[in-house]
Amino acid sequence: MIAVLERERQALAALDADGLIGAARDKEALCDELAAIGPQMLDGETRTLAETARQLNEVNRRVRNLLAANVAARIEALAGSRRMPRATYTPARA
Secondary structure (H helix, E strand, O other): OHHHHHHHHHHHOOOOOOHHHHHHHHHHHHHHHHHOOOHHOOOOHHHHHOOOHHHHHHHHHHHHHHHHHHHHHHHHHHHHHOOOOOOOOOOOOO
């Protein structure tokens, strides 16, 4: 999992969409495999590795969010400050 998370980080840095999709698939498959084990079966060393993976995943999540916010800001700048009005729900009167 740690190797996959490192690969994901590199794909994020390179803005490699194919690499990100591959990493997401690999993470999902590994999570499915690890779910079968359960936390009660982990020894101390494995728990430490799991915590490292959790931290790496959190860093990658933050990077993804920053990239998404940057893209959103750039798109908004291209489109101008005009925003579409949001439709509001008004119940029909009987």
